[in-house]
Amino acid sequence: xxxxxxxxxxxxxxxxxxxxxxxxxxxxxxxxxxxxxxxxxxxxxxxxxxxxxxxxxxxxxxxxxxxxxxxxxxxxxxxxxxxxxxxxxxxxxxxxxxxxxxxxxxxxxxxxxxxxxxxxxxxxxxxxxxxxxxxxxxxxxxxxxxxxxxxxxxxxxxxxxxxxxxxxxxxxxxxxxxxxxxxxxxxxxxxxxxxxxxxxxxxxxxxxxxxxxxxxxxxxxxxxxxxxxxxxxxxxxxxxxxxxxxxxxxxxxxxxxxxxxxxxxxxxxxxxxxxxxxxxxxxxxxxxxxxxxxxxxxxxxxxxxxxxxxxxxxxxxxxxxxxxxxxxxxxxxxxxxxxxxxxxxxxxxxxxx
Numbered sequence: 001x002x003x004x005x006x007x008x009x010x011x012x013x014x015x016x017x018x019x020x021x022x023x024x025x026x027x028x029x030x031x032x033x034x035x036x037x038x039x040x041x042x043x044x045x046x047x048x049x050x051x052x053x054x055x056x057x058x059x060x061x062x063x064x065x066x067x068x069x070x071x072x073x074x075x076x077x078x079x080x081x082x083x084x085x086x087x088x089x090x091x092x093x094x095x096x097x098x099x100x101x102x103x104x105x106x107x108x109x110x111x112x113x114x115x116x117x118x119x120x121x122x123x124x125x126x127x128x129x130x131x132x133x134x135x136x137x138x139x140x141x142x143x144x145x146x147x148x149x150x151x152x153x154x155x156x157x158x159x160x161x162x163x164x165x166x167x168x169x170x171x172x173x174x175x176x177x178x179x180x181x182x183x184x185x186x187x188x189x190x191x192x193x194x195x196x197x198x199x200x201x202x203x204x205x206x207x208x209x210x211x212x213x214x215x216x217x218x219x220x221x222x223x224x225x226x227x228x229x230x231x232x233x234x235x236x237x238x239x240x241x242x243x244x245x246x247x248x249x250x251x252x253x254x255x256x257x258x259x260x261x262x263x264x265x266x267x268x269x270x271x272x273x274x275x276x277x278x279x280x281x282x283x284x285x286x287x288x289x290x291x292x293x294x295x296x297x298x299x300x301x302x303x304x305x306x307x308x309x310x311x312x313x314x315x316x317x318x319x320x321x322x323x324x325x326x327x328x329x330x331x332x333x334x335x336x337x338x339x340x341x342x343x344x345x346x347x348x349x350x351x352x353x
Contacts, residue, residue, distance in 0.1 A: 074150045081121040082157030084114065084134050084142075090163055092116050093137040097159070102129035102145070134159040140214060165239060166213045169246040171204050171224050173253065175335075178208025181307035183226040184248075186212045189219040189236070199227050204307075215239055224248045229293045231308045254332040256306040256340065260298050260318045263343040268302025272320040272344070276306050278332075280313045309338075318342040 080099070086092050095114040101107045105128040112120055127150045134142040139161040148155060167186050171179045185199040202210040212222075219238050225231025232250045260272045277293040292312075296304040297320075309332045319325035323344040332338050 074152075076127055076150055077124045078127060078148060078150045078153075078155065079121065079123050080125050080148065080155050080157065081119070082132075082155075082159060084118050084120065084136065084159045084161060086136065086139060086161050087163060090138075092118055092161075095134065095136040098133040098135075099125065100131040100133060102131055105129050132157060132159065134161060136161050138164050140164055163242055164213050165215045165217065165242050166211050167215060167220060167222060167237065167239060167244045167246065168209070168211045169222070169248065170208045171210065171248045171250065172208050173250050175252055178206065179204055179250065179308050180206045180208065181305050182208075182224065182231065184210045184212065185223045185226045186215065187221045187223070187227060188216065189221060201226060217241075220244075222246050224250060225294070225308060229295065231292075231294075231310075250308065251310065252334045253308050253310045254334055254336050254338060256309055256314070256316070256330070256332060256338040258298075258304045258306070258316055258318070258340045258342060260302050260304070260342050260344060262323075263345040266343070268298070268300075269323065269344065270298050270300045270302060272298045272302070272304075272318050272323060274298060274304035274306070274342070275317050276309060276314045276332075277317075278310065278312045278314050282311050316340055316342065318344050322347050 082097075084092060084095050084097065092114075093116055095116070095118075097112050097114055097120045099110040099122055101109065105126075107126040107128065110122055110125070112122070114120055125148060127148050130146050130148060132142075132144045132146055140163070142159045142161055144157070144159070146155075146157070169184065171182055171184065173179060182204045183201050184204065185201045187199045188197050190197060200212045200215060202212045204210045217239055219236060221234050221236055223230050223234040231253075232248055235246055235248070237244050237246050256276055258274045258276075260269045260274065261267060262269055273295060274297070275293060275295040278291065292310055294306045294309060296306055298304045298318075311332055311334045313329065314332055315327055315329055317325055317327045324347050326342050326344045328340060328342050330338050330340050
């Protein structure tokens, strides 16, 4: 007799399938959902009276702010660093960097010699208003105005230097002797005659050489002796590149060495202006105009040097500050230095005293 298929299946199989079905139904419909962590702020307690509020213990909540342990606290000082740069086709030489306090800043001036090193650094600089100056050989001076604050800012300054444009030259007399101490002026020629052009000046050294710096490209009038008291004919040159050269040969002349002293104590006076003005020429054929003049200031020894005076009769005057003007007469001859002492008196409040 054949056995039905269902009868061949054991009872434990049916029990296992039923238990598995019950577990699946429980997982699907009866498992509780996971609870999310509560990040809400605790409710503030309410108090019925001010007395309960005063008696309640203080609630301290942990701060979530991160403390910056590596940040230094402001103390009014900071570090300044920077770089001095020149054109690529040149070389930095004899560079100097300076920090100069502006008016109202009580700090002291800071200065560092760099030589050919481009980078600089100043430590412990007081915050405030400063002037940064950079100088180098054959370069224009850089000057910048800055305000430094100790607020965590890192300051790195770029100081660009431009190559200097100059007019060089030499001044001698007809005998070939250099005219030491003679001033030479350069005035830029402009088309607009209403513009005021400031002359640039230089002084001849012991060899008669001079160098007028910080010039812009263009045409110039170069005047020996200066534009106020010219000692010879001017020359016009064109400054196209970084340098131009000019020479002057002036007629033979004399010079004067004037010493100014106080009348009361016979002590040398510095900073006094000495002016020499020619009142007559020795011959009518003299090349210099009869009214030729020259001026200089006395140094710490009370001495003023007038290096170029065409021959003739001169009036020498000394004045300045609290000192009364005093005039003396003297003759100047070619190739000879005239020496003169001028005594000046003090200007009093009442001229009759």
